[in-house]
Amino acid sequence: MAGAGLSLVPAFTRAANSIPPSAPGAVYMGDFAAAKLETVKCAFIGVGARGSGHAAQIAQIEGTDIVAICDLYEDLAKKSADRCKENGGGRHKNLKTYTGGEDDWKKMLKKEKPDAVFIATPWKDHAPMAIEAMNQGAHAFVEVPLALTIQEMWDIVDTSEKTGKHCMMMENVNYGREELIYLNMCRQGVIGELLHGEAAYIHELRGQMNEVERGTGSWRTYHYAKRNGNLYPTHGLGPVAQYMNLARGEDNFKFVNSFSSPGMGRNLYAKKNFDADHKWNALDFKGGDINTSIIKTAMGRTIMVQWDETSPRPYTRLNLIQGTKGTLAGFPNRVAIEGGVEGVTDSHHEWAEGDKLEAIFEKYEHPLYKRLGALAKKMGGHGGMDFIMRYRIIECLRKGEPLDQNVYEGCFWSAVGPLSEKSVAQNGAPQEFPDFTRGKWQSTKALDIIG
Numbered sequence: 001m002a003g004a005g006l007s008l009v010p011a012f013t014r015a016a017n018s019i020p021p022s023a024p025g026a027v028y029m030g031d032f033a034a035a036k037l038e039t040v041k042c043a044f045i046g047v048g049a050r051g052s053g054h055a056a057q058i059a060q061i062e063g064t065d066i067v068a069i070c071d072l073y074e075d076l077a078k079k080s081a082d083r084c085k086e087n088g089g090g091r092h093k094n095l096k097t098y099t100g101g102e103d104d105w106k107k108m109l110k111k112e113k114p115d116a117v118f119i120a121t122p123w124k125d126h127a128p129m130a131i132e133a134m135n136q137g138a139h140a141f142v143e144v145p146l147a148l149t150i151q152e153m154w155d156i157v158d159t160s161e162k163t164g165k166h167c168m169m170m171e172n173v174n175y176g177r178e179e180l181i182y183l184n185m186c187r188q189g190v191i192g193e194l195l196h197g198e199a200a201y202i203h204e205l206r207g208q209m210n211e212v213e214r215g216t217g218s219w220r221t222y223h224y225a226k227r228n229g230n231l232y233p234t235h236g237l238g239p240v241a242q243y244m245n246l247a248r249g250e251d252n253f254k255f256v257n258s259f260s261s262p263g264m265g266r267n268l269y270a271k272k273n274f275d276a277d278h279k280w281n282a283l284d285f286k287g288g289d290i291n292t293s294i295i296k297t298a299m300g301r302t303i304m305v306q307w308d309e310t311s312p313r314p315y316t317r318l319n320l321i322q323g324t325k326g327t328l329a330g331f332p333n334r335v336a337i338e339g340g341v342e343g344v345t346d347s348h349h350e351w352a353e354g355d356k357l358e359a360i361f362e363k364y365e366h367p368l369y370k371r372l373g374a375l376a377k378k379m380g381g382h383g384g385m386d387f388i389m390r391y392r393i394i395e396c397l398r399k400g401e402p403l404d405q406n407v408y409e410g411c412f413w414s415a416v417g418p419l420s421e422k423s424v425a426q427n428g429a430p431q432e433f434p435d436f437t438r439g440k441w442q443s444t445k446a447l448d449i450i451g
Contacts, residue, residue: 019438020154026161029407030248030437030444034139034166036400043068043114043138045105045129047080049216050143051120054170057379057387058118059084059092061394068112070098070105073214105129109136116141116397118170122219127152130167131159139166141393144234145414150434153411157436160407168393168403169410171238172381173317175388177373179239180366182321182328186243187449188364190337192325194244199236200306200318202290206269209280221266225283228260229421230291230307234413236317237305238405241413243321244301247441251299253412253433258420260288265310293420296430305416333357367451368392404447411436 042064044055048071059066066084071077077097084092096112098104109117109132117133119126120143127147130140146169147153160167173179186194211217223231246252266285274280290308297303306318319330326337326348334351335341341352341360352360369376372391376384396403412433419431437444 019435020158022438023158023162026158027164028437028440029157029160029166030440031402032164032166032406033400033402034164034397037063037115037397039063039065040394040397041065041067041113041115042118043070043108043112043116044080044118044120045070045108046119046121046125046143047071047076048073048120051118052076052080052083053381053386054118054120054390055080056083056087057381057390058394059087060379061391063398064088064091064394066092066095067114068096068098068108070108072099072102074099106132109133109138114138116393119143123148123223124219127156130156134159134163134165134167137163137165139168139397141166141168141170142410144169144171145232145417146410147414149418150415153415153436154434157407157411166403167407167410168405169234169414170389170393171234171405171410171413172385172389173235174238174242174405175368175385175392176239176383177366177369177385178330178333178361179319179385180369181361181364182319183239183243183447184366184449185328185364186321186323187446190326190364191321191323191328194321194323195301196320196322197240197244197301197303198306198318198320198329199233199240199303200308200316201232201235202306202308202311202313202316202318204312204315205309206266209266209269209273212279221280222283224263224266224287224310225285226287227421228263228287228291229258229418229424230293230305230416231287232307232309233293233305233416233420236319237303237413237416238409239319240303240321241409242447244297244303245446246297247406247408247412247437248444248446249442250446251297251301252435252437252441253295253415254298255296255430255432256293256416256419256423257296257428257430258291258293258423259428260291260424263287263289265289269310288424291420291424293416293423295416335360367449371451406444408436408441408444 077099098108117138133140208217270280289310293305295303316331334353336348340346344352344356376387379387
């Protein structure tokens, strides 16, 4: 009977609890601060639409030296290099470009020996490039998602701990003005004890399918056909996770259940916009048009995470956080507080929104945004959040301070991707998050409200 009972234990429980041991000499990276770098030697792998923006702005930040740029396309590498030299006011004189070869990025790492490598390539390349960069002595900064499989995430964690090098997933949304304000309000207890969050990436991107031979659509389109789950969870989830202090002392990810709608929109779009014999019409886009996942935390909190890059509807990240004393929400921004918002509403049955929010937003403006907000707006990049993120990366490296997002957070947030795929395939069965911190999240400090 005991044997029969054990056989009924869900497979996901056994698999998730099989945590690989740390390597000898491994360094926990939760609050890790690397040695100060007076000048940060930076290199970039992939300078298309996203990577070129990283390079152009970082070239303007004091204390940086852009030493190398690598891209498969020579024209993109040259254009980005020229822009970096122009933006740097003559500081990046020795910038070299590596183009054409599939492994030129490896040559660049070995020859130029950068301090920090910024990776903005197709998703499948994120993990191997980050791992190699750390092994070559560089801190790795990676576009979202950090990796595609749980094994890749463990490999990233192990390499970071072994080498003592940062590996940060560059979740820019955590630096948006509203997200920073809500983080500050949560920390100050404005909405009481946190109970529930809602996060999303709902962004109609079917037009990328017109990038057939080159560009984002040339590789991303295949993911919609071959995978069924939440393929892009981190933009909405990252801020909510930091509101809740997940993986930072207070609480952590535990389970996720996931469900997808039928996959119809991409097939219809391909038939309408491409010839019958076009390669997109040879694909069967089985991935659901919209995916809804529910995360349960160790404390019992819940987070709804949605993803939809297909349906014709307005953009939203939801950005909702609910507590025992009120709720903060986005798209549009709204605040409801028990007893009302002073001078605006009489009770929590009415939202404070629109221009009426400005007074409460000014009251709880995050100190970081007070310091950098005006410059960020001028520099641009998703309303300035991109610049603040890039500036903070360089600032932390130069000051020898912990990063605002550690390697474990990047793994937890990205893990929703493969775990949701597995849950969908099992009719919504719960999937347990691996504990990438190996239990050490309980001693990790909450993210400081820095100025």
